[in-house]
Amino acid sequence: MNTEKKWNELTPDEKREERFKRWLSAPGVEFSSPEAEKLYKERATRFTRAFQLGKPDRVPCMLPAGNFAAYYAGSDLRTVMYDYDELKRTWRKFLYEFGDSDMFFGPGMVPPGRALEAVDYKLYSWPGHGISGDTTTYQCVEGEYMKADEYDALIKDPSNFWLRIYLPRVFGAFEPLRYIPPFTTIEEIAIMSFVPYGRPDVQAAFEALLEAGRESMKWMSAVMEVSQEAMALGFPGVMASLAKAPFDTLGDTLRGTRAVMMDMFQRPEKLQEATEKIALLTIDSAISSVGESGPPLVMMPLHKGADGFMSQKQYETFYWPTFKKVIMALVNEGILPILFAEGSYNTRLDIIKELPKASVAWWFDQTDMARAKEVLGDRACLIGNVPTSLLMTGTPQEVKEHCRKLIEVCAPGGGYILGGGANIDKGNPDNLRAMMEAVKEYGVYK
């Protein structure tokens, strides 16, 4: 990435190559020992090869350890959302005690509780805030945060829609933002331009925003400290930025499931137009969120395109076109999207195989892996899918045996990463260790 011009002249494959090379070289990481550096490079190389459909030394393992560290160390999600020292302590304990693993799950997915409180966040419930304090996850509160007659506002000017209509609904503290005129009205000598910002309620909204910002900085320094320590010890992080399929953005947190499904019948053109618009926003934010030297990966959790949620025709009409557009924009920038298909994707395999070879990784939750390997095996890296239930309630022997079978089906030819169906937050750490044992025992490429 020497000069801007040179970067633009590279093909998507060359860009991806370049990005993975930079990630492997771990710029800025001060390793704790030469041994740690060697292990880091071995592990990152293992993932790099598997992601690009190649054969590494052995099958890499992505431990599905979401908020596991908190519970492992005797704490819980509620506590670590509010106490960053506790956040660091728990993740460190897990880091030092777990043993060998191919990567490390930093605490970046634990949200800063006080920042969310400062802005009166309504879109999610979290332990002690909308759901019981001992719940192990945060959960989306379904709702019609965008009304049916607001499609035009979103399509015409998304920024304005977000600022003045959407944000005031999902953040209680931002309610007064609706008094702020569009920023595009600020021109010429500022005579009236700043008057709305003098309103006490608007000022209070900005105060809340500042407070959330201050809190987030404290949170981020804790997260960075632990993540950097893990890297220094030789564990690469493979989870980086997140993006969503445009239909999910609209269906999850704007219109809500019920309303977006009604829209398929009552205003299909608006729905399509809105997903086109959202795709452009997603592409910009996803590309800019991939750091220069971090893993060149964008994780996309997928929801409403799963089997059963819509018909094949509806998927092809409403879901796939803009989802594919986002994927291809990332691929063309040399970024490899990890497409995390929650639920199952058995009926979508034949459509999704049209993506360019070795350009994406599919992480499956409950999809039939034998069929996935058959259809996608020579197209895309596969990740998955030890059942969450087995990881949480089974014995280490059962987990290891399940992994053995998965490896037998998915590993031949390369392009496979052993992973969970979804993240687990609690349970026997030996079940996670059993996954590591399995890749070492059964996953070596000869």
Added chain:
Amino acid sequence: MSGDLVNLIADLKEGEVLELVKQRLEAKEDPMKILEDGRKAMAIVGKRFADGEYFLPELVFSGELLKQISELVKPYLTKAVETKRLGKVVIGTVAGDIHDIGLNIVDFMLDVNGFEVYNLGVDVPVDAFVKKMKETGAPILGLSGFLTPAFDAMKETVEAVEAAGLRNKIKIMIGGGQMDDEVRKYAKADAYGKDAMAAVALAKGWLGAK
């Protein structure tokens, strides 16, 4: 004419459905017959869903159509609607989980297949399940859950039902997102159903209905 309405609803022709309902009401037709057509249409929708012809969007939309029809019919109703039911089922999403998409599909499918459904909603405390089971005398309990915290909540709910002395009188089925037969064993429920059609089949089987 009545067959028309049934098919129009089942085919989700919103404009034509509402037009026809209005015509029939203006022609002083018995509003109960219109509601009966709605019920028949929902049974067809349910069958198409079970056959993989319809998906979630069609269920949601047909429910909305039925709601609109009921709104139109309501002012003309003189007596309460009574329908014969196969049996009672209490359902709900267990404590600590606030997801209801799957729960509502099960509700819909049990309802169109003739069950009297008591839907307790989401994040249902253990005690509320026990109370409703006692109050209704329902022989079947359906527990829904999407995320992993539901594993323990289901187990605790089954245990509470047992502690209340109800366990041997009722059947318990579980389903949703990350649930499977492993969780069924862990929670000590009677059956796991992978979708709403399975819930209907299980409930019918337990009641000896066809």
